[in-house]
């Protein structure tokens with residue numbers, strides 16, 4: 001299957017037009033025409049090698065939605081014309097305890113990423129969603145509720161599930177006070193899901209201009225932090241903090257805003273380690289943990305929940321020639337709240 005997309009040939013290289021071939025359909029494969037592809041900050045970290053050496057040529061993109069055009073001989077889960085989505089991984093070992101319990105993102109052998117790695121054969125470079133066509137094993141694709149508009153759904157495939165998963169794990173619900181640090185692509189989905197679960201949500205941001213949007217999304221409070229003293233009024237306020245900040249910041253002062261036994265979930269993945277003060281954790285028996293996307297069953301559960309509650313991402317739809325500019329704006333925290341590429345423009 002011949003497709004067109006965008007590629008980076010070298011670290012931090014420009015994204016250039018690229019024509020390449022997706023594999024012929026295997027029995028369990030589904031081919032689809034991509035309609036929209038979201039831009040995750042992780043794409044930027046990887047293209048720029050901010051997480052260490054990456055694999056090039058790289059076609060980024062792991063928030064992919066489209067319409068099924070062809071199915072393999074043994075496919076039962078999809079039919080031609082269905083709406084389909086693919087997220088951050090395209091396969092996993094399928095045998096380990098994690099895979100068998102639906103936590104494919106934590107596969108013992110490592111998940112097979114949608115890009116920046118090899119497919120399970122160990123030699124074919126996996127190319128991601130910045131393109132107009134895709135081929136996926138049916139077990140690693142999900143259905144998209146028909147009432148949701150496709151552009152707004154694309155970011156759910158990474159940003160959405162990445163916040164939904166810890167929100168479910170930590171049983172966010174009525175009576176809980178939740179803080180979302182960083183109102184970007186991930187953060188705004190965290191606000192929407194935590195509000196839908198019935199929690200009282202506070203957005204902690206470094207961008208004053210986002211207040212009205214945060215309140216419109218259902219947050220009860222919006223706090224701008226310029227210096228760490230600004231956190232003092234929030235002392236011992238939150239049960240749970242969802243930290244989606246993409247840059248390295250001093251998290252110790254934020255730990256002070258947790259109640260006794262409160263938890264901060266690290267979700268953002270900056271390019272360098274956090275320095276954590278033991279005292280900030282001891283004082284109030286705080287927990288510091290992390291969470292990475294979500295497994296296949298939960299990905300479908302999240303989309304069904306989004307369908308029932310009419311939750312989509314706030315998107316700015318762009319053409320393929322705007323992606324480099326979109327990267328700059330994302331890094332400058334000037335994204336409201338996810339860039340999504342119209343795949344017909346590749």
Ligand code: NAP
Nearest residue numbers: 041042182183184185186205206207246247268269292293
């Ligand atoms: P994003 O849209 O760029 O949002 C990040 C937000 O962090 C910004 O909008 C900004 O919010 C805040 N921020 C950025 N720089 C800051 C600074 N210097 N100080 C304070 N706040 C700052 O990025 P995203 O796509 O949501 O991704 C966020 C992070 O999560 C990235 O590191 C990404 O790689 C990672 N990620 C992790 C997973 C996972 O599975 N755990 C999955 C996807 C992505 P305000 O303007 O409101 O301050």
Ligand code: ZN
Nearest residue numbers: 040042158159
């Ligand atoms: Zn992502």
Ligand code: ZN
Nearest residue numbers: 093096099107
């Ligand atoms: Zn596995």
